[in-house]
Amino acid sequence: MAQPEHQIEDIIALFNQCFLQPYNTRLVKGGDEPIYLPAGPGQPNHELHFAHGFYRSALHETAHWLIAGAARRQQVDFGYWYEPDGRSAEQQMIFEQVEVKPQALEWILSVAAGIRFQVSVDNLNGEATDSNPFKQAVYQQVLTLIQQGLSTRAETLRLSLCHFYGQSEQLTPEQFDPLSL
Structure with missing residues (x-):
């Protein structure tokens, strides 16, 4: 049996099948920077945005979401800091x-x-x-x-x-x- 290729649509569908209903969270193909946005006014679902539509970025951001506890999942980017490239x-x-x-x-x-x-x-x-x-x-x-x-x-x-x-x-x-x- 041939393995499916790794398509962005597939990881999005798999994540959403697992977590949209029980956790009101959906995976979203994002832009330059990944971000997690909790649900709020005008946004009925929590959204986990991964960068550039890269499959590996989707897995990485998903790993952060899977580790974050319930309280962290109510905060933008789980309440963590991010120091961009160029760190000491x-x-x-x-x-x-x-x-x-x-x-x-x-x-x-x-x-x-x-x-x-x-x-x-x-x-x-x-x-x-x-x-x-x-x-x-x-x-x-x-x-x-x-x-x-x-x-x-x-x-x-x-x-x-x-x-x-x-x-x-x-x-x-x-x-x-x-x-x-």
């Missing part, structure tokens, strides 16, 4: 600490979708830093998530991706190679 080494270290869990979950979702994951330090114009500790932290977080089990929402989407893309439902450490980062 100190700012980059803080960014990486915040990004470990979302990127680990994104990696798990990428495996479920059958696409290659690439860790992102998202600081092309900033001070150069060693990304190896961050990569190792993301890998260790993947192992922790596998051991502890995913949240109900994360597991719902993971299984939906597995079914749609014909991937195994099993989630094992052997599916993740730290040298591929």
Whole structure:
């Protein structure tokens, strides 16, 4: 059986099938910058916008949404700060600490979708830093998530991706190679 190609419309449909009704949240192809907008006047649904219509951006923003608790999902961008590209080494270290869990979950979702994951330090114009500790932290977080089990929402989407893309439902450490980062 041939696997479906990775189309933006598919990830949007899968997310919305899983979360539009129970969480009043829909995934939206966005513009230059991703953003999460809670429902409010003139906007009946919470909206998770991913950047440029990129499939990987959709998975990354979805990972942030899956991690955010109920209170955070009532705030624009979950109430988090974002320091854009061009960060100092100190700012980059803080960014990486915040990004470990979302990127680990994104990696798990990428495996479920059958696409290659690439860790992102998202600081092309900033001070150069060693990304190896961050990569190792993301890998260790993947192992922790596998051991502890995913949240109900994360597991719902993971299984939906597995079914749609014909991937195994099993989630094992052997599916993740730290040298591929």
